[in-house]
Amino acid sequence: MTAPVRAAALARAHSPGAALDQLAAGPLSHPYFQHALLAGTAIAAACGLVGYFLVLRAQVFTGDALSHTAFTGALGALALGYDLRLGLYATCVVVALLLGTLGSGAKADDVAIGSLFSWTLGMGVFFLTVYTTTRSTANGGAGTSVLFGSIFGLSSGQAWLAAAVGAAVCAALLALARPLLFASIDPDVAAARGLPVRALGYGFLVLVGVCAAEATQAIGSLLLLGLLAAPAGAAHRLTDRPYRALALAPILAVAEVVAGLGLGYAVPDLPPSFAVVATATAVYAAAYTVRPVAAAHARRTGRRRPADLPVFPLTDTGNPDRTTPSIRR
């Protein structure tokens, strides 16, 4: 912020638009921050939605495995001389489908997933070494920036691409939301009613793959899990109603990313990806303290859920008034 701008901002400190002006003169005047905000918002919304279903389907660690393969895909593409994003998207989607076939019913088993992604990471280090030792134009920090993201380093093209992909993932998930909810909560009944449960599972894994690939560019493959798990976990914690939680997860995610970016801007020593994950973790922790209070309040006032609303057994929080799962059809 230059001195005249600051003076002007101070002069109008009491006018209603002062905060906005200050914001426009501060972080928002920098193109890198605008790009980060644009990409971050879209990525956060996609991660929030995908994360909601990952938590619901108890597949959080599948997201973790995917986020690890993102590292290998990116560095493999770099080592072979291709664009980093090509490798990212290709590996993530392929591995997502592979994970679906490893286990029965598109849910894979522990040791197989863990071994596969551990080895994939090992391959990533191999590619990192190949890349840094053979390419003369190699960027020595490539490994670190894939692992921990470089959201403040996005170009305008990358930011718009991230925004477009994020919007597409959100749109696809919203279109699939109803059948996917049904198939996630009661796969047997859903299959009996003619829903293609397996195909939905695979389709969802593809979306997880695309989302992981995209988010890797912003907050890094290692920290992606925080953005997938924390807002969704908080949303699951705050409400039992699926559509409300489905809306809450992306809203929380976007708010956390924006707050994290702001924090990263305000305190230059803080890496922005740390600030985002720290904010998300803080919100999740807050959701943990809020929930028991709300439950106690509901018990005191004897308020019950209206009988005609769908009740899903989302989390086992020991809520005594939970009825048997019923889905309004």
Next chain:
Amino acid sequence: MRVVELASGGFSWNPVSDVTQMWAYPFMVNAFRAGAIVAVLAGCVGWFLVLRRQTFAGHSLAMVGFPGAAGATLIGVSASAGYFGFCVAAALVLAALPRAGRHSGGAEAALTGTVQAFLLACGYLFVALYKGFLNGVNALLFGSFLGITTDQVLVLFVVAAAALAGLAAVGRPLLFASADPDVAAARGVPVRALGTVFLVLVGATAAEVGQITGSLLVFALLVMPAATAQALTARPALGLALSVLLALAATWLGLVAAYYSPYPIGFYVSTFAFGGYVLARAGSGTLRTVRRLS
């Protein structure tokens, strides 16, 4: 690594001369010693870990080693202290949580995942605050065998001996509690206390393994050899021995390969261990099919 190779000639396919040549360097001797200690401990603890289906607890505990080591470096304490302190503390936290892990449903997995991401982010923050240490990130995450001192080997040995003694002490009841927790609890076995003790042992093991393979590749030594052994045999004694043997083979072969090539040890150890796992799974699958057909 390259420098060493140029100074002493390449791989000659003559095992005796290769080994004498490698062991001419004290750091290589220390690396082999440390690798052996870590592999034996990981093979034993990992076998129980796979049996109890807690592999992701091991993975999460190992990740904690990264912020531990980075934080210790930042405040000027030895990285080993950071590894052990953070991993064992995280094991105690994990034991205190109701039931964390993959099989306990989405909500607990979300909690584990969030904590894991937050800790990794903290590690990155420590690294960023400790400027000029960015190259160390790769060593912390993906392992390094260079510069292991005799003191470090001693620390690894003492901790591994203590952990193995602890495992031997609780081994029999732990096997019972792992195989059938309900019956074990009915017979008066303290299932919960055993679980806590075991998680602390896993924490110590993850800290040790992390110092060789790096925090991200602990799965390679802790889980893969054990999973391979269990795919081959269901008998405890044989499985434990096989698990130790496989872990040792992966580590030592990884060390040799890493010594003669520019690629990091984490890559080799995970590749050898994963290759063994895939072969074992494929082999036992084919064997079962053949038996069913005949």
